[in-house]
Amino acid sequence: xxxxxxxxxxxxxxxxxxxxxxxxxxxxxxxxxxxxxxxxxxxxxxxxxxxxxxxxxxxxxxxxxxxxxxxxxxxxxxxxxxxxxxxxxxxxxxxxxxxxxxxxxxxxxxxxxxxxxxxxxxxxxxxxxxxxxxxxxxxxxxxxxxxxxxxxxxxxxxxxxxxxxxxxxxxxxxxxxxxxxxxxxxxxxxxxxxxxxxxxxxxxxxxxxxxxxxxxxxxxxxxxxxxxxxxxxxx
Amino acid sequence: xxxxxxxxxxxxxxxxxxxxxxxxxxxxxxxxxxxxxxxxxxxxxxxxxxxxxxxxxxxxxxxxxxxxxxxxxxxxxxxxxxxxxxxxxxxxxxxxxxxxxxxxxxxxxxxxxxxxxxxxxxxxxxxxxxxxxxxxxxxxxxxxxxxxxxxxxxxxxxxxxxxxxxxxxxxxxxxxxxxxxxxxxxxxxxxxxxxxxxxxxxxxxxxxxxxxxxxxxxxxxxxxxxxxxxxxxxx
Numbered sequence: 001x002x003x004x005x006x007x008x009x010x011x012x013x014x015x016x017x018x019x020x021x022x023x024x025x026x027x028x029x030x031x032x033x034x035x036x037x038x039x040x041x042x043x044x045x046x047x048x049x050x051x052x053x054x055x056x057x058x059x060x061x062x063x064x065x066x067x068x069x070x071x072x073x074x075x076x077x078x079x080x081x082x083x084x085x086x087x088x089x090x091x092x093x094x095x096x097x098x099x100x101x102x103x104x105x106x107x108x109x110x111x112x113x114x115x116x117x118x119x120x121x122x123x124x125x126x127x128x129x130x131x132x133x134x135x136x137x138x139x140x141x142x143x144x145x146x147x148x149x150x151x152x153x154x155x156x157x158x159x160x161x162x163x164x165x166x167x168x169x170x171x172x173x174x175x176x177x178x179x180x181x182x183x184x185x186x187x188x189x190x191x192x193x194x195x196x197x198x199x200x201x202x203x204x205x206x207x208x209x210x211x212x213x214x215x216x217x218x219x220x221x222x223x224x225x226x227x228x229x230x231x232x233x234x235x
Numbered sequence: 236x237x238x239x240x241x242x243x244x245x246x247x248x249x250x251x252x253x254x255x256x257x258x259x260x261x262x263x264x265x266x267x268x269x270x271x272x273x274x275x276x277x278x279x280x281x282x283x284x285x286x287x288x289x290x291x292x293x294x295x296x297x298x299x300x301x302x303x304x305x306x307x308x309x310x311x312x313x314x315x316x317x318x319x320x321x322x323x324x325x326x327x328x329x330x331x332x333x334x335x336x337x338x339x340x341x342x343x344x345x346x347x348x349x350x351x352x353x354x355x356x357x358x359x360x361x362x363x364x365x366x367x368x369x370x371x372x373x374x375x376x377x378x379x380x381x382x383x384x385x386x387x388x389x390x391x392x393x394x395x396x397x398x399x400x401x402x403x404x405x406x407x408x409x410x411x412x413x414x415x416x417x418x419x420x421x422x423x424x425x426x427x428x429x430x431x432x433x434x435x436x437x438x439x440x441x442x443x444x445x446x447x448x449x450x451x452x453x454x455x456x457x458x459x460x461x462x463x464x465x466x467x468x469x470x
Contacts, residue, residue: 008243012382148251149412154412173380173384173385173389173432174383176386177386180419181416196411
């Protein structure tokens with residue numbers, strides 16, 4: 001029986017075994033949602049960076065550069081961290097270098113896994129189908145908010161746990177709790193998550209369209225985002 | 236409006252502000268349940284220790300000494316970490332020095348708080364009533380399991396969040412999630428928690444009586460456990 005577990009923060013990842021696992025990195029508001037949007041709309045490759053300057057330097061190599069700090073586009077970057085910036089296809093065919101507050105750190109700290117996927121609600125079912133085809137234990141790595149538990153990443157973890165109930169029935173405590181939570185609150189995702197602290201922060205920035213996108217289920221049924229050799233691509 | 240938040244592990248406590256808060260330390264299986272049992276049945280004072288040898292040395296000063304490592308009584312100690320060892324009143328009037336895997340660490344790491352309470356299901360309502368009488372924001376500090384999220388401490392946090400819904404309505408994400416979880420699963424606590432990984436570990440040790448005790452609600456309606464100057468007492 002394959003197992004499934006949840007790590008609620010990059011600050012706890014050293015307590016989990018990543019080696020040999022299929023790790024799903026999730027940062028719903030907004031890094032992994034934006035990555036999925038970019039790949040679904042034609043961006044060919046994404047290079048995630050933890051560091052702002054290393055990301056900026058990629059512009060000289062022809063990369064589109066995107067950076068967010070504390071919810072805003074970092075000064076001097078072409079793009080921030082808005083998924084809807086990609087949905088018109090304006091960046092199809094481009095390569096993207098990207099850094100965000102929490103999401104890229106979680107990818108960085110997932111190194112050593114057998115496979116690393118990029119999770120988001122708009123490609124939930126595609127990700128589920130792919131995971132079911134792989135004979136690997138699953139670790140869901142929530143980016144959290146500055147190291148702390150957050151509601152949206154945890155609920156996505158719960159959605160994945162529920163959807164993988166048959167194939168990954170061996171649930172550790174975090175997976176049990178989040179599976180239950182999603183079972184009870186998942187049919188009311190937008191209202192429930194409007195209470196989340198980061199949703200409130202984003203509402204203050206006037207980016208409701210981003211929030212709507214990030215909580216939309218299954219817009220892309222063929223798109224699975226994978227991290228290979230440090231690059232993100234469609235699998 | 237007073238706030239309430241949950242820290243799921245001592246490894247995340249540095250990301251939370253403890254100064255000025257009322258911190259409730261919880262280690263359901265079994266440290267804080269045992270502490271509450273001991274105080275309710277006449278132990279006058281508990282000194283928690285992170286270190287085994289420092290705890291053992293207290294025997295020369297007339298203390299009863301108790302130590303648990305990995306779920307078992309540590310060699311050379313009079314008691315382990317079983318709450319039912321105290322319920323017949325055999326240790327009434329004694330002072331107790333105690334060390335456990337996760338619980339005493341969480342108490343240690345809560346230093347600096349305005350007040351530190353010891354939380355357990357057997358004195359839940361007494362603790363709620365006390366907290367409502369204090370004009371302080373609440374931080375629930377879950378001991379977890381070797382730094383990881385665990386189900387029983389998190390559900391206790393949810394119980395407290397639910398019970399403090401009127402007085403502490405400003406809930407951060409962890410409190411929101413656990414309040415929801417307890418609202419949906421709390422009426423079925425014993426069955427739900429029988430899935431928890433630590434409950435399974437304890438069942439393997441043949442200590443079902445401890446589990447039953449730890450999940451019994453409101454046995455002691457006057458007992459509130461508080462940490463003051465490093466000592467635990469009834470408030």
